[in-house]
Amino acid sequence: MGGHSILQQKRMDIPIDFDAHTHHNRKTIPKAAKVMSALRISLFLLLAALLSLSCAAADANSLEVRDDSALREALRDAAPGDTITLFPGDYFLPSLTLRQSGESNAPIVLESLIPGAARLWSNHTTQLKIYGAHWHIIGLDFQGGHNTHHALHIVAEAHHVRIEGNRFQNFHAAIKANGEGTPRTFPDEVRVTRNVFVNDYPRDNDSPVVPIDIVGGKNWHVTENFIADIAHAPHHTVRNTSAGFVKGGAQSAAFDSNLVICEWRHAGGQRIGLSFGGGGTGQGLFDSRGTGNCQNDCPEAIDSRMTNNIILNCPNEPGIYLNRARDALVANNTIYNAYGIQARFPQTQAQVRDNLLTGTIWERDGGHAELIGNQTTGWFAQASYLPVIQGRIQARHVGAQTPAPSWLDRISMFLTGALGNLLASLGNTAFGKGLDRFEQWFLAPQMGDLRLSDGGDLVAKGSRDNDVTHDFCGQRRSTPVDVGAIEYKAGECDLTAELERRHGHLFTSLLASPEPARPDRTTTNLDTAHVLTTPLPQRLLHATPDNYRDRVATLQPGDHLHLAAGTYPRNLRLHNIKGTPEAPIIITGPEQGEPAVFRGRDGENTISLARTAYVTLRYLTLDGQGRNAAGVVLEAHGHYAHHITLEHLTIKNYDASQGHTGITTRASAWDWTIRNNHIHDVGTGLYLGRPDGSAPFIGGLIEGNAIQRTPGYNMQIKHQNMRDRLPDIPTQARQTIIRHNLFSKAERASSGPSARPNLLVGHWPPEGPGRHDSYLIYGNLFHENPHERLFQGEGSVALYNNLLFNSHGDGLIIRPHNDVPKAIHILQNTLVTAGTGIHVTGADPDYPQQISGNAIFSPHTIRAPGSIDTRQNFTASLDEAGAELNHLDSRLAHLNLYPQPGSLARPQQGALPNHLPHLLHDYNHRPREGSFWGAFDATKPMNPGRADGVGPSIPGCQHC
Structure with a gap:
């Protein structure tokens, strides 16, 4: 379309008889009068329309939003014609319901000032x-999480919604639509265009995972979207996913010019491309408007079109799946590395024409497809069962691996893997998908490069009566059309x-995401990363138990708030309180004398954090x-x-149960320093993270704390x-440091099933x-x-220069818990234990494991696999410890x-890794x-004690 075509389309051509005007024929005067009358009427109507629009504009608001509360208020009060413009930034919303409607000439617009620069974050089921009706949502970046289902849930009479130019990242079903009410009302005439849908990781849940999940409704148009990496976690073997579907009696839907990559940055699971009918x-x-009196096995999709879509890398499933799709048109789609098209069940009656696909077109279980001008590369439709067979064979070993498999187990796993690879290779041949043909036609289809290498079978080889007028890139088609989604002869x-x-x-930033790098393995002094300096306050504030909440509400970056001694009646709520790196907010009680005391209250965490920095x-x-x-809680809803x-806090008597904690993080937390605190008589001292990971x-840096008397x-x-x-x-590799602390369960420790180690550290993310x-x-x-061992860990752990004393049982164990141990270094520790000293099992042999330089006094000193060299340690019985230690x-x-x-003199120092800070200290x-x-440098005859400023300072513990 030319640069002036829009104006040309809006020009009014008035049919005037110029010949009659030239001759001034009296018979033409009535005709001219009619023309003038028509002009007057047209001008009147135009003026009326402009007046109506100006009135609507006068009532409408253009709202500029810069923070969460303003956005919530704008959405709550939205009226027809309002435009809500979000300035660049991050917005955290609760789950909101939008019941107001715009109008056809005055929609409610929610947009980003700069496309993609306003990010909406959610950890709720629905955002x-x-x-x-008549909501337009444009240019926003919707960000979900592990348990977020929907960014937009469109229901009932939400007609004429427009969703354009957004990104939806990390949702189960980013856009969900269905009917509500009795009888059910379904949203119609919705446009979903030019959006990006992507998930960073497979979804570990049993809910549907489909970014565009449309149940019922008429005239949904889903066009020019990019959809990638939509899947359940591979162990959800019975759950299929799809990049998008309409079902439930949906009518007149159109999927056009979308790009789907089932496996882009991660793989596995059952990933279908696009579907009419879904599961x-x-x-x-059901939306029964188009199904008549149907009671059972009703058509899922009616009179719908799927055209010009490119669907890549759905290696175990069909690229297009028609499930009870009546009067469907599937035309000019390109499908690579998928098992073609399936038309399933008798209700499916489809015209399938001019498509280019690996695999075949399978009329399955009574489905019917009229085939015209398609180019397929596979021989046998039933070859799509190969991944099913492969999955069932390999499922025998899922979850069955043992830390030390026998040689029979190893042979079985090898043969299973080899057979699986054979089946996958067979599926790629012409027996199944026939990938080689695509690699003859295109330069690099496996890389998404569909430029032609040899187009003799494709260019102008389609039908002449095809009514698809454009291609994937919007270029005009000419007959006979090219086969597939791209009209090569058009450009x-x-x-x-x-x-x-x-x-x-919104797309290019996905390509720019850096791959997390491995940590630098050079020697570094990590102290400097956590040195606390106290910059001069920008404001010095004082508060008492009577007014502290008012003072907290006014805190700004750089403020120092001094709380007077006394008992504070309510909690300290620090939600949305943020300093800056140069101007942190500091809240302090008296350093000496009577303290500032916050007392616990039922149902109210004493210090509550949410979006605090x-x-x-x-x-x-x-x-x-x-x-x-x-005690101190980062709330689960706090993002x-x-x-x-947190330093120099005394946290005590949170012991109503073992589940009550001193310090807890229930949302993402980074760069915390927990230093020089005394935590005692609490159910669990520090509980950092959530049970579901x-x-x-x-x-984090956890140092100098004394944690005692925890069940x-x-x-x-x-x-x-x-x-x-x-x-x-x-996003880059980080280290969590736990140093110079006292972990003691000498008193009040739970027994039986409730017994817990002093310290347990869980694994790191398996990917990303x-x-x-x-x-x-x-x-x-x-x-x-x-009643338990002192330490348990998995993941990548370096444990060195520690003292472990347990007169009741074991010292430490490195073992699989929720994942497996990986890089393990147990160096220069002193252990005195009544049970096993060091136990390592189930570690991943692809990572380094080292046990060296330790002094161990135990009845069972070291239990470890033979792959770990344990010879460079001093081992003795528990009875010998008295002669060697003070x-x-x-x-x-x-x-x-x-x-x-x-x-404990050592003949010579063994080889040590060079990436562990303070390894050359004791x-x-x-x-x-x-x-x-062991853990001490014993050059001096007597224990010199801790260096200044190191370790917790508590009465009665000289060597803590």
Whole structure:
């Protein structure tokens, strides 16, 4: 269309008889009068229309939004003609319902000022539920999480909704539509165009995973979208996914010019391309307007079109699936590395023409397809059963691996893998999909490059009566048409360039996402990353128990708030309180004298964080009083909190149950410092993460704390799944440091099924950001556990220069828990245990594992696989410990595991890794001047004690 074509279309051509005007014939005067009358009427109507529009414009609002509360208010009060424009930034919304309607000439517009620069984040089931008609949603970046189902749920009378130019990332079913009410009303006339749908990871759930999930409705048009990586996790073997479908009696739907890549950045699972009919619909959910009196086996989709779509890399499933699709047209689609098209069940009556596809067109279970001008590359439709057979064979070993499989198990796994590979290779041949033919026609179809290499079979080889007027890139078709989605004789159609043109930054930013790098394995001093400096305050505020909440509500970056001594009646709520790196917010109680005390209240966490950043809390006492409360909590609905410092806090008496905690993070947390706190008489001291692995704790520093008298863990860091995207969340490898702490369960430890280790650390994400993270655990005292071992870990763990004393049982175990151990370094520790000292099992042999330089006094010193060299350790029985070490009294006030003079001297220092900070210091954080087994440098005859500023300062523990 030319640059002036729009104006030309709107020009009014008035039929005037110029010949009559030239001759001034009297008979032409009535005709001219009629023309003038028509002009007057037209002008009157035009003026009326303009007046109507001006009135509507006068009533409409143009609202500029810069924060969450303004956005919620604008959506709540939206009226016809309103345009709500979001400035660049991050918006966190609760689940909202939009019941207002716009009008045909005055829609309600929700848009980003700069396309893609306004990001809407959600961890709720549904972000926006739309009941109202005439909403236009344009240019937004919707970001979900592991458990987020829908960005937009369109229901009932939400007709004429327009969804254009957005990105939907990490949702189960980003756009969901269905009927509601009695009888059910379904949304009609919806446009979904030029959006990006992508998931960073397969969805580990039993809910439908379909980014465009349309049940019922008329005239839905889904055009020019990019859809990639939509799948369930591979172990959900009975769940199929689809890039998009209409079903439930949907009528007159159109899927045109969409690009679907089933496997783009991750693979596995059953991934179908596009579908009319989906997996079928329960009868009570049907849109019956087009199904007549049908009661059973009704058509799922009626009179719908699927044209010009490109569908790539759905290797185990059909590219297009027609399930009870009546009067369907499937034309000019290109399908590569998928099992073609399936037309299934007698209700399917389809015309399938001029498509280009790997595999075949299978009329299955009574389905009928009229085939015209298609180009297929496979021989046998039933070859699509090959992945099913492969999956069932390999399923025998899913979840059955043991840490130490027998040679028979290894042979069985090898043969199973070989057979699976054979079946996959067979499926790629002409017996199944016939990929080689595509590689003859195109330059690099496996890379998405569909430029022609040899187009003799494709160009002008389609039908002459095809009514598809354009191709994937919008170029006009001419008959006989080219086979497939691209009309090559009309010009070049480059997929990447077309996606950049359609989606801009919302697509190109996906290509620019850096691959998480492995950590730098050079020696570094990590102290500098966590050094706390206190910049001069921009405002110095003071508060008392009477006015502290008012003061907190006014906090700004750089504020220092001093809380007076006294008892504070309610909690300290720090939601949306944010400092900056240069101007953190500091809240402190008195350093000396009477404390500022926050007492626990039932149902109210004492310090509550949500979307909090660059905040320091110091010198406060939190007393739970045995109530139903926790101490410091990053709330589950809080999305994130980062750069939080908790230091010199006393946290006690949160012990109503083992599940009550001193410090808890229930949402994503990074760059926390937890330092020099005394936590005692709480159910669980620190519980960092969520049981389902969805709240990662990243790059933390936990140092100098004394954690005692906990029935449950002194501390646990939960395992992590693949991480959700969040603003500024780290993507490169990080290290969580746990150093110079006291972990003691000498008193109040639970027994039986409730028994827990002193410290447990879970695995890192198996894929994506965080998979190269590691724990550095050094200079800690693990003290007593009557009913469990002192330490348990998995993932990548370095454990060195620690003291482990347990007069009741085991020392430490590295074992699979939710994943497997990987890079493991257990170096220069001193262990005195009544049970096994060091136990390593189930570690991944592809990673390094080292046990070296330790002094172990136990009845069973080391249990480890033969692949780990354990010879470079000092091992002795528990009875011999008294002769080698100073004082084995289990009481903290008397315990001293420093070697006796002349003991534990090592002939020479063994080889050590160079990437572990402070490995050349000892437990006391003093330089190692000699060569000794275990955690101490014993150059001096007596224990010199901790270096200044190292370790917790608590009465009665000289060597903590």
